[in-house]
Structure formats: C-alpha cells, structure tokens
Amino acid sequence: MLRLRNTALVIGLMAGAGLLMAQVPLAMRPAPPTRDPHGPGYVAATELPDGRNPPAKADGNFIIGPTHPPAPEMSAHAGAPQGRVYEFTMRSAGSKIYSGIARDAQTFGTPDPTDPAKLVVTTSHPAPYTRRVAVYIPKQYTPGSVVPFIIGADGPDRRLFTALNNLIAEHRVPVMIAISIGNGGGDAQGSERGLEYDTMSGRYAEFVEKEVLPVVEKKYHVRLTKNPDGRATMGGSSGGACAFIMAWYHPELYHRVLTYSGTFVNQQWPYNPQTPDGAWELHEHLIPNSRRKPLRIWMEVGDRDLFNPNVMRDGMHDWVVANEDMAQALAAKGYHYQFVFARNAGHVDRAVVLQTLPEALEYVWQGYPIAQKQGVDLKVAGPGRADSHLGVSELSETIRAPFF
Numbered sequence: 001m002l003r004l005r006n007t008a009l010v011i012g013l014m015a016g017a018g019l020l021m022a023q024v025p026l027a028m029r030p031a032p033p034t035r036d037p038h039g040p041g042y043v044a045a046t047e048l049p050d051g052r053n054p055p056a057k058a059d060g061n062f063i064i065g066p067t068h069p070p071a072p073e074m075s076a077h078a079g080a081p082q083g084r085v086y087e088f089t090m091r092s093a094g095s096k097i098y099s100g101i102a103r104d105a106q107t108f109g110t111p112d113p114t115d116p117a118k119l120v121v122t123t124s125h126p127a128p129y130t131r132r133v134a135v136y137i138p139k140q141y142t143p144g145s146v147v148p149f150i151i152g153a154d155g156p157d158r159r160l161f162t163a164l165n166n167l168i169a170e171h172r173v174p175v176m177i178a179i180s181i182g183n184g185g186g187d188a189q190g191s192e193r194g195l196e197y198d199t200m201s202g203r204y205a206e207f208v209e210k211e212v213l214p215v216v217e218k219k220y221h222v223r224l225t226k227n228p229d230g231r232a233t234m235g236g237s238s239g240g241a242c243a244f245i246m247a248w249y250h251p252e253l254y255h256r257v258l259t260y261s262g263t264f265v266n267q268q269w270p271y272n273p274q275t276p277d278g279a280w281e282l283h284e285h286l287i288p289n290s291r292r293k294p295l296r297i298w299m300e301v302g303d304r305d306l307f308n309p310n311v312m313r314d315g316m317h318d319w320v321v322a323n324e325d326m327a328q329a330l331a332a333k334g335y336h337y338q339f340v341f342a343r344n345a346g347h348v349d350r351a352v353v354l355q356t357l358p359e360a361l362e363y364v365w366q367g368y369p370i371a372q373k374q375g376v377d378l379k380v381a382g383p384g385r386a387d388s389h390l391g392v393s394e395l396s397e398t399i400r401a402p403f404f
Contacts, residue, residue: 031304032304032305032306032307032346033304033307034303034304035303035304035305035320036303037063037303037341037343041321041324042324042341043061043324043327043328043331043339044061045060045061045062045063045339045341046060046061046062046063047062047063048062048063048064050065050066050067051067051068051069051355052064053071053340053355053356053359054338054340054359054363056172056359056362056363056366057363057366058338058363059336059337059338060331060338060339061327061331061338061339061341062338062339062340062341063340063341063342063343064340064341064342064343064352064355064356065303065342065343065344065345065352066343066344067344068342068344068345068349068351068352068354068355069355070351070354070355071163071354071355071356071357071358071359072166073162073163073166073167073170073357073358074159074162074163074354074357074358075162076162076165077165077166077169079169080165080166080168080169080170081138081139081140081165081168081169082139082165083136083137083138083139083161083164083165083168084136084137084139085134085135085136085137085156085158085161086134086135086137086219086220087132087133087134087135087156088132088133088135088215088219089130089131089132089133090130090131090133090211090212090215091128091129091130091131092128092129092130092184093128094211095207095211096210096211097203097206097207097210097211098129098184098192098195098196098207099126100126100127100128100129100184100192101124101125101126101127101190101191101192101195102124102125102127102129102185102186102190102191102192103121103123103124103186103189103190103191104123104124104125107123109121109189109190109269111313116313116314117266117276117277117314117316118271119189119269121189121190121269123190124189124190124191124269127185127192129184129185129192131181131182131183131184131185132155132156132182133155133156133179133180133181133182133212133215133216134155134156134157134161134178134179134180135177135178135179135180135216135219135220136160136161136164136177136178136179136180137177137220137222138164138165138168138175138176138177140168140175141175141177141222143221144223145223146223146224146225147175147176147177147222147223147224147225147230148174148175148176148177148225148227148230148231148232148368149176149177149178149179149224149225149230149231149232150176150177150178150179150231150232150233150234150256150258150361151179151181151208151231151232151233151234151243151246151254152178152179152180152181152233152234152235152239153181153183153197153233153234153235153236153238153239153240153242153243154182154183154235154236154237154239155179155180155181155182156180156182157178157180159353159354159357160178160180160234160357161178161180163357163358163361164176164178164361166358167358167361167362171370172358172362172370173361173362173365173368173370174230174365174368174369174370174371175370175371176230176365177216177222177224179212179213179216181208181212183196183197183239184196187238188238188267188269189267189268189269190269193238194238194267194269195269196242197235197238197239197241197242197245197263198238198241198242198263198267198268198269198278198279199245199268199272200245200249200268200272200274200275200278200279200281201245201249201272202245202246202249202250204242204245204246205245205246205247205249205250205253205254206250208246209250209253228251228252228253228254228255228294229255229256229294229367229368230368231253231254231255231256232254232255232256232257232258232364232365233246233247233254233256233257233258234257234258234259234364235258235259235260236259236260236261236262236348236353237260237261237262237263237306237347237348238263238267240259240260240261240262240263240299240348241259241262241263241264241267241279243257243258243259243262244257244259244262244264244279244282244297245279245282247293247295248282248286248293248295251293251294251295254295255294255295255296256295256296256364256365257295257296257297257298257364258297258298258360258361258364259297259298259299259300260300260348260349260352260353261300261301261302261305261306261319261323261347261348261349262279262299262301262319262322262323262326263279263319263322264279264280264282264283264319264322264323264325264326265278265279265280265308265316265317265318265319265322266278266279266280266314266316266317267279267317277314277316278316279322280316280322282326282329283322283325283326283328283329284325287326287329287330287333288329288332288333290333292333292334292335295335295336296335296336296337296363296364296366296367297330297335297336297337297338297364298337298338298340298360298363298364299323299326299327299337299338299339299340300323300339300340300341300342300352300356300360301319301320301323301324301339301340301341301342302320302341302342302345302346302347302349302352303320303341303342303343303344303345304344304345304346304347305319305320305323305345305346305347306318306319306347307319307320319347323339324341326339327339336366338360338363340356340360342356
C-alpha cells in the first residue's frame with residue numbers, strides 16, 4: 001500500500017483533509033498526480049520508444065508515450081470498403097430489466113458513518129431514459145452468415161467503426177458487426193449509467209442478450225454468433241468495468257475484453273454484501289480466488305488518470321492503482337492479457353485511444369479465424385428494411401449511412 005499512501009498524502013496536502021472525506025463534483029477535485037509506472041508496487045513493464053505501440057501478439061505490461069501519434073487506421077482510407085451504420089433508439093418503458101433511475105442534479109453520496117466503504121445516496125429515484133444504439137455492418141458481411149461481433153459501451157462510437165473499416169480490409173481482424181450502445185444517463189452511484197456499468201453482476205450482459213441483440217438481428221437481418229470466442233466487449237471508464245464484468249459473470253457469452261481507464265474501483269451502488277468493495281473486488285478477491293476463465297483482455301490506464309478524493313476514505317478510488325492491480329492479478333492467474341500504461345495521458349485519453357485502438361482490437365481478436373485469409377468469397381451485404389413489427393413499441397430508427 002506504499003504507493004497509495006504516498007499519493008494520498010500528496011492529494012491531502014493539495015486539497016485539505018475535509019474535502020477528501022466526501023464525494024465531490026469533478027470541478028472541485030484537485031488535479032490527479034502524475035504517477036510513475038516504475039513506482040513501488042507497480043507491475044514490471046517494458047518501456048517502448050516514444051510513439052510506438054506494443055506488438056499486437058504480445059502478452060504482458062508495456063509503457064507508451066509521452067507523445068501519442070494517431071494510428072493511420074483511425075482515419076478513412078480511400079481503398080477500404082466502408083461499412084454502414086444504422087441507429088435506433090430504446091426507451092426505458094420497453095425494458096423489463098432497466099426501468100430507469102436518476103440522481104438529482106448537483107447531489108452526491110455521503111459517507112456511511114458505520115462503514116467507510118459505503119456511500120449513502122438519498123436522492124436517486126425512478127426516471128425514464130432514452131438510449132441510442134448504433135449498429136456497424138461491414139461491407140464484407142455475407143447475408144445470412146453467422147458473424148462475430150463486439151459490444152461497445154457509451155455509444156455510438158464512430159472511432160471504433162473507422163478502425164474496423166481499415167482493420168477488416170487489411171485482414172487483421174475478422175469481418176464483424178459492432179453494436180455500440182448508449183448508456184441510460186447520469187454517472188456513478190444513484191444513476192442509470194452507474195447501475196448498468198458499475199454493478200457487480202451479470203445483469204447488463206443479460207440486458208444486452210435479451211433486449212438488444214434480438215432487435216439487431218431482426219431489424220438488420222444479420223445472424224450474430226452464439227460462440228463466446230466470437231464475442232467481444234469494450235468500453236472506457238465505468239464502461240470499461242462493464243466490459244470486463246460482462247465477460248467475468250458470463251464467460252459462456254464473451255471471451256474478449258478491451259478497456260480504457262477501467263473503473264475497477266469501489267463505485268458500485270446499491271451496496272452488495274457479496275461484493276462489498278464493488279469492482280475493486282475483481283483484483284482484490286475475485287480473480288485471485290477463482291479458477292482462470294477463458295478470457296483475453298486488453299487494458300490501458302493513463303499516468304494522470306482519475307484519483308477520486310474518496311480514496312482517502314476507503315483506499316479504493318485510485319484508477320491507476322486499480323488497473324495496476326488488475327494486471328498483477330491477471331498475470332498471477334496466467335491470463336492472456338496486455339496492459340498499457342500511457343505517459344502524458346488522462347482519463348480515457350483521446351490521443352491514446354487514437355494511437356492504440358487498432359492494435360488493441362488486433363490483440364483482442366488474436367486467434368480468431370479471419371475468413372478472407374481462407375479464401376472465402378465475401379459479398380457486399382445490404383441490410384434489409386426495418387421491421388415495424390418487432391414487439392418493441394419503444395423503438396424508432398434513424399439510418400445514418402454512409403457516415404464518412
């Protein structure tokens with residue numbers, strides 16, 4: 001805990017002990033300290049030349065930066081077939097799993113005087129939501145074929161679609177569909193987004209399986225694989241924690257995970273005595289104490305990533321420490337994972353995403369067959385008409401294609 005205590009002392013001197021004892025708005029928080037990837041307790045990592053990414057087939061821990069040039073695959077290439085993106089909306093009234101909650105504006109949780117690991121949230125209440133879902137269908141998709149796919153949090157994510165256009169054309173990842181799902185609104189404890197992404201259970205994966213994937217298949221006449229090796233999840237911040245949690249609780253559904261600045265901290269609400277420390281439990285107890293699961297994981301954290309003042313209360317709100325501990329736990333259990341520590345980078349840093357996303361996708365999909373290399377004739381697919389009889393009255397569709 002030396003690294004945690006030292007950093008906490010810095011923040012305490014910057015902000016004062018009183019501020020650090022409660023949940024506070026982002027604008028009131030002190031700037032996160034810059035963490036040293038070679039500091040005490042951090043994983044041993046290979047420092048790469050500035051501007052370089054780790055090899056796409058290499059497991060282990062790596063340090064990149066301090067500059068972050070965008071990968072060429074993150075801009076449109078004239079010769080690459082361009083996929084099409086379709087959007088529809090989902091409303092809380094049509095969900096049997098998430099009916100919708102919200103926390104009153106400018107209100108925050110307060111520490112439970114009986115347990116420093118708990119926050120009491122009294123201003124959360126039922127509230128409706130609307131979420132957007134974007135579906136990327138590559139031009140190479142063969143109508144009627146079963147296809148792998150990736151689920152993305154906090155969508156729509158146009159950067160993901162751009163990367164896939166180029167990586168699929170270069171035969172570096174399989175032809176896949178991307179389903180980029182918007183969250184239900186708000187953030188952290190007491191919000192719909194927090195409930196969906198930070199809850200330690202299989203509930204969000206079940207929501208996707210029961211309420212999102214069937215709609216995508218029916219609306220766009222695609223067949224999504226049931227093979228967990230052909231299913232991936234991705235996200236940043238709480239969306240990154242969600243991506244890992246989906247696969248952790250449902251490895252029969254997902255084997256591949258990609259996270260930026262994963263919120264592997266104590267942010268779960270409502271409190272669950274089975275996982276009292278929220279997502280901090282993943283590296284604290286769950287991964288170390290469980291049999292290895294068939295997962296492949298790519299993770300990133302920035303040297304100036306989030307440091308919530310609640311760390312002074314419970315010791316479980318430092319995003320860098322959480323991700324470093326995730327890497328240690330995964331390594332100890334023999335997982336295939338790649339962990340990237342980015343110098344000169346903040347939380348879900350845009351420049352880092354532009355530098356690393358193509359390599360991250362290639363790493364995550366390592367080992368999955370790529371049909372083009374097997375000589376399969378992939379024809380251009382035209383998604384069928386939208387079906388107006390879906391049994392989901394809360395859906396409306398907006399088609400946005402092409403998006404470049």
